[in-house]
Amino acid sequence: MALNLIRKFAAASGLLFAFSAAVSAQTLVFTAIPDEDETKLVERFRGIADYLSENLEVDVRYIPVKSYAAAVSAFRNNQVQLAWFGGLSGVQARSLVPGSQAIAQGVEDKAFYSHIIAHESTGLNEMDELSDELRGKTFTFGSKGSTSGRLIPEYYIREAFSEAPEDVFSRVGFSGNHTRTLRLVEAGTYDVGAINFSVWDKETKAGNVDQDAVKVIWTTPSYPNYQWSIRGDADERFGEGFTDRVQKALLNMKDKELLNSFPRSGFIPVSNDAYKPIEVVGKQIGIID
Template sequence: MLSLSPSRTLKSLLTCALLTFGALSHAQQVFRVTAIPDESPTELARKAAPLVKYLEGKLAMKVEFTPVTDYAAAVEVLINKKVDMAWFGGFTFVQANVRSGGKVIPLVQREEDEKFRSVFITSDPTIQGLADLKGKDVSFGSQSSTSGHLMPRSFLLQAKVDPDKDFKRVAYSGAHDATIAAVASGKVQAGALNISVWDKFVADKKVDTAKVRVFYTTPPYYDYNWSVHADMPVALREKLSAALLALSRDTAEGKEVLDLQRATRFVPSKADNYKGIEAAARSAGLL
């Protein structure tokens, strides 16, 4: 049996400890990003890929996009620090912020998110305004969607239309693109969704605007943002924020990222921007 001297044994133990620490440190140098699943998984992955590559260069660490199954899961993984950054809608940010006791921080938002809108679409020629939705089958997106449910519901209530009492049926498609498909196929007579998804479908000729049209566009409100947990080291948070704010359409890399994010540019965000959404959620009994 081979015997090691005390000094060699100590040296071996220290070497093992350093190797283990090094492996753990390397394992921890993965920056995880997720997003609410407001579009198909393939579209979310396509949108994330250039951003992931860009952040890897700026943060000098491996970045991974981690998809989640639903909106609630996106909230949970950031609250529990299973991911480092999440793309939230205004309502999911409010949910995460409230549930974490204010420990979720909105870092940046797109310039477009300062004045975001939803659209109501239909294939029914008799529907010309919100009041015409009474007695109809109408689809929202996810129940936790800001632009696909909460704010459209809020504007309906302001127009004296109560979805739960006045619609023949309330459906939840789960995602904006699914809402378009439900209206186009005739499963429902109308639907509400994110204006940028609608505009993208129109631009890409993925919807026949001779059959499906917008009949109401909501007033503006604050929406999406990139959020992080307050426990993220300040230095990393500042580095991340600077990287996102530095994205510019003047570079090929920046243009690719911003185009896929449907953004002109990113601007700083703050929790107070979403007080109106929180009030709408509480008023609608959704928070």
């Protein structure tokens, strides 16, 4: 009887596999690191999926993920073939997938920077260098795997204080994404936080920032950030010249509304080498082996 049940179950789970194969080989699946509020991401990338499927004549599907690492793993495991990565996640992902390439970055990503923001109760003002006034404050990064919300700010904090962030601040947290960092510092849950300039500018322009509660106190030097990366076997799977077509489609994106949702003024070509500095910093901090 038990055997019979097991057999039935096996049959049922067999069907489960059959169903899961419904995503055909001709569907280009892509993902993006969850660096902002999910609703915004889903809206933005559904638009991108429509745009790409029109231009590439294959089905294009976006899947949302819950962490930066999940985006990297999905890319590595060939469950997605294209991804919108940050600097660090892109370096991590491409080192795990031989032949994969960075094909396009935003115009703004060539010289990206992060802000350090502070709650008004701290009394902190704009500073030229990260100063000892910051010691003992509570501090939040964005996601653990974020370039602009963690890697680069941590690098400059270590450089300025010659100590790990945990030793400089009384409490160090990871908010999860840039929008959360903004909300947490604005609410005073953390005294100080690190946020990327792009999200800060966008939220400020949209009037979503309480200027009396939170302000920028320091800005990092510039570094290369976000980019579209594609797997090395994309041509094999979707036909000769597919990678070039994807790159062209991205570079030709002129739709104001789509671009504004990032927000980027446009996309420009880029190569893996442009992210060498990120790799160096990642190794120094120990995030990359």
